[in-house]
Amino acid sequence: MPEIFSQLQLQETLSLILSVFKNWGWFILPLILYFPLRSLYFWWVNWEVWYKKIKWILLEIKPPKEILKPFKAMEDVFNSFWAIAYHSPNWKEKWCEGEPGPTSGWLSCEIVSIGGEIHFYLRIREGWRNLIESAIYSQYPEIEISLVDDYTKYLPSDIPNKDWDLYGEEYRFLQEDPFPIKTYSVFFEPKGETRVKIGEEKIDPLHSLLEDLSKLKPGEQFLFQINAESVLDKDYPWQTRGREIANKLAKRHPKEKPKLILQEAFEILISGPSPKPEEKEVYPPEMKLTPGEKEYLKDVEDKIAKPGFKTSMRALYLAKRDAWFTPHQYIARAYLSHFIYDNLIIHWAETQAKVQYFLRSRRIYLRKRKLLRNYIARFHPKYPRKPGKGVFILNIEELATIFHFPSKVIVPTLPYVEAKKAGPPPELPV
Numbered sequence: 478m479p480e481i482f483s484q485l486q487l488q489e490t491l492s493l494i495l496s497v498f499k500n501w502g503w504f505i506l507p508l509i510l511y512f513p514l515r516s517l518y519f520w521w522v523n524w525e526v527w528y529k530k531i532k533w534i535l536l537e538i539k540p541p542k543e544i545l546k547p548f549k550a551m552e553d554v555f556n557s558f559w560a561i562a563y564h565s566p567n568w569k570e571k572w573c574e575g576e577p578g579p580t581s582g583w584l585s586c587e588i589v590s591i592g593g594e595i596h597f598y599l600r601i602r603e604g605w606r607n608l609i610e611s612a613i614y615s616q617y618p619e620i621e622i623s624l625v626d627d628y629t630k631y632l633p634s635d636i637p638n639k640d641w642d643l644y645g646e647e648y649r650f651l652q653e654d655p656f657p658i659k660t661y662s663v664f665f666e667p668k669g670e671t672r673v674k675i676g677e678e679k680i681d682p683l684h685s686l687l688e689d690l691s692k693l694k695p696g697e698q699f700l701f702q703i704n705a706e707s708v709l710d711k712d713y714p715w716q717t718r719g720r721e722i723a724n725k726l727a728k729r730h731p732k733e734k735p736k737l738i739l740q741e742a743f744e745i746l747i748s749g750p751s752p753k754p755e756e757k758e759v760y761p762p763e764m765k766l767t768p769g770e771k772e773y774l775k776d777v778e779d780k781i782a783k784p785g786f787k788t789s790m791r792a793l794y795l796a797k798r799d800a801w802f803t804p805h806q807y808i809a810r811a812y813l814s815h816f817i818y819d820n821l822i823i824h825w826a827e828t829q830a831k832v833q834y835f836l837r838s839r840r841i842y843l844r845k846r847k848l849l850r851n852y853i854a855r856f857h858p859k860y861p862r863k864p865g866k867g868v869f870i871l872n873i874e875e876l877a878t879i880f881h882f883p884s885k886v887i888v889p890t891l892p893y894v895e896a897k898k899a900g901p902p903p904e905l906p907v
Contacts, residue, residue: 478795481715485773491575497565500580509787514869516740519577520861522572522573522574522575523575523576523577524861526574526575527574527575527576527577527660528575529850531582531602532602532877533600533601533602533603533627534600534601534602534603534624535598535599535600535624535626535628536598536599536601536606536610536622536623536624536625537596537597537598537622537623537624537625537626538597538598538599538613538620538621538622538882539597539616539620539621539622539623539892539893539894540597540617540620540882540883540886540891540893540894541619541620541643541886541893541894541895542603542885542886542894543884543885544617544619544883544884544885545665545884546617546618547661548661548877548878548881549661550616550617551616551877551880551881551882552613552661552873552874552877553615553616554613554616554617554877555786555873555876555877556784557608557611557612557615558584558609558612558705558707558875559784559873560707561605561608561709562583562584562705562707563610563708563709564576564581565709566711566782567758582601582602582605582706583601583696583705583706583855584600584601584704584705584706585598585599585600585601585702585703585704585705585855586598586599586702586703586705586876586880586882587599587600587700587701587702587703588686588690589628589698589699589700589701590690590691590693590697590698590699590890591628591693591698592693592694592696592697592698593690593691593692593693593694593695593697593890594890594891594892595687595690595888595890595891595892596628596892597882598625598628600627600855602852606624610622617882619894620894621852621894628740629852629853632795632849632853633697633795636795636845636846636849637842637846639798640797640798641795641796641797641798642792642795642798642801643793643795643830643845643848643849644793644794644806644830644831644845645791645792645793645794645829645830645845645848645849645852646791646792646809646810646824646825646828646829646830646831646848647789647790647791647824647825647828647829647845647848647858647867648790648791648792648809648813648823648824648825648867649791649822649823649824649825649866649867649869650820650821650822650823650866650869651820651822651823652720652820653716653718653722653779653871654715654785654870655715655716655718655719655722655723655777655780655781655870656722656776656777656780656819656820657776657777657779657780657818657819657820657872657875658816658818658819658820658821658871658875658876658878659815659816659817659818659838660816660818660820660874660875660877660878661874661878663818663876664680664681664682674701675748681883681884681885682812682815682816682878683812683881683883683884684883684884684885684887685815686701686808686811686812687806687810687883687885687887687888687891689805689811689812690808690888690890691888691890691891693805694800694802695800696796696797696799696800697794697795697796697797697800697801697802697805698793698794698795699792699793699794699795699805699808700792700793700794700795700810700852701790701791701792701808701809701812702790702791702852702855703788703789703790703876703879704789704790704855704857705786705787705788705876706786706788707784707785707786707787707840707873708785708786708870711878713785713787713870714786715781715870716781716785718779719778719781720778720781721778722777723774723778724780726766726770726773726774726777727766727774727810728765728766742800747782752768773819776818776819776826777819780872780874780875781872783873783874784872784873784874785799785870785872785873786870786871786872786873786876787868787869787870788868788869788870788871789857789858789864789867789868789869790809790875791820791851791852791858792808792809793848793849793852794806794808794844802842810824813879816875816878816879822869825858825866825867826847827859827866828844828848828858828859828867829844830844830845830848831844832844834902840874
C-alpha cells in the first residue's frame with residue numbers, strides 16, 4: 478500500500494511539473510537560456526564580425542646603440558598608449574557592431590629571436606599608427622620605426638610535426654592585482670637627471686633577456702608576447718580592490734554613521750544611558766605600522782595611482798628537432814624572475830604545453846596547437862573561454878619596466894640604428 482501511494486505521488490508531481498511547463502514554459506525557458514545565449518551571441522559578434530573587420534599592422538622598432546634617457550620616458554610612452562587604446566563602446570557599438578568593451582583593441586608588444594637575431598615589434602590597429610609613432614618619437618627621436626610583414630605568417634603552420642617541435646606557456650600573477658612587481662624605480666637609476674653621468678650604469682634587466690636570446694642558433698626561435706588592453710576602474714575594479722587592501726594594511730576603519738537625535742533618545746529610554754566612552758587614540762593607525770608594513774602599504778597605493786592595462790603574457794620556443802635545446806624554453810621565466818617583489822609573475826600550469834596524466838600525448842599536442850594559434854591571433858589565454866587568472870593588471874610603470882628599449886645594445890644580433898638619417902616623419906601630428 479505505501480508503494481502504491483508513493484507511485485501516485487510521483488505521478489502527480491510529474492503531472493504538475495509538466496502542466497507548469499506547458500502553461501508557463503514560454504516564460505521560464507527564455508530565462509534559463511538567456512545567459513548562455515547572450516554569451517554565445519557576444520562571442521560571435523565580437524570575434525566573427527567585429528574582429529575580422531579590423532586591419533592590424535606590425536611595426537618593427539630599431540633602437541639606437543645607446544639610449545641615455547631614463548626609464549621614465551618609456552612610462553610616458555605607455556601613458557600615451559593607454560589614452561590611444563581606451564574607448565568605451567556605447568550600446569549600439571557593443572550589441573550591434575560587436576566592439577568588445579571596455580576597449581576596441583589592444584596592443585601587442587613582442588620581443589622575438591629568430592636564430593639569435595632579435596627584433597622588437599608592436600602589433601596595433603592600422604588607424605593608431607600615426608599616434609603610436611608620435612608617442613614613441615616624442616621620447617626617442619633617434620629610434621627607427623618601420624612597417625613590416627607579420628613574422629608569424631612564416632612560422633610552420635602545422636607545428637608540432639616531424640621536423641619542428643614547440644613548447645609554450647602563459648603567465649599569471651601569484652598575488653592579487655593591486656600588489657606590484659619590482660619596477661625601474663626600485664632598480665638603481667640616477668634621479669632627477671635626463672642623462673646618465675659618466676661612469677654610472679643603469680641596471681637594465683632587459684640585457685639578460687637579450688643575452689639569452691642572442692644565443693639561439695639557426696633552427697631555433699623564441700617568441701615573447703605581451704597583450705595589453707587599457708582599462709578603467711569602472712570596467713575592471715582593480716583600484717577599488719587596491720583601496721580595500723590599503724585600508725586593511727593601514728588598519729583604517731570606516732567612520733560610523735552619526736545617530737539621529739530621536740534614535741539616540743529612544744535607545745537611552747530602552748536601555749539606559751550608555752557607559753562613558755573610551756578615550757580616543759591620539760595617533761592614527763598608520764603611525765603604528767612597522768617600517769616594513771609602511772613600505773608594503775606605499776607600494777600598493779603607488780600602483781593603483783597610475784593607469785593600468787589588463788595584460789596577458791605568453792612565450793613560445795620553436796625549434797627543429799635536431800636543434801632543440803631544452804633550457805631555452807625557460808628564457809622568459811628567467812627574465813620575469815627579475816621583477817619579484819610584493820608580487821611575482823609565474824607560469825600558469827593550466828595552459829603550458831605539459832601534461833602529466835590521461836591521454837598525455839594527445840592533450841600535449843592540442844595544447845601546443847592552441848598556444849600557437851592564440852599567439853598568432855594575439856588572443857587572450859583559454860580563448861574562446863574566459864581567461865581567468867591569465868589576465869592581470871600592470872600599470873604603466875610596470876609595463877615600461879618589462880617592455881622597453883635597451884639602454885645599451887650589448888649583443889651583435891640586435892639590429893640598431895647606427896646613425897639617424899632624418900627626424901621623425903613630418904606628416905605625424907604635433
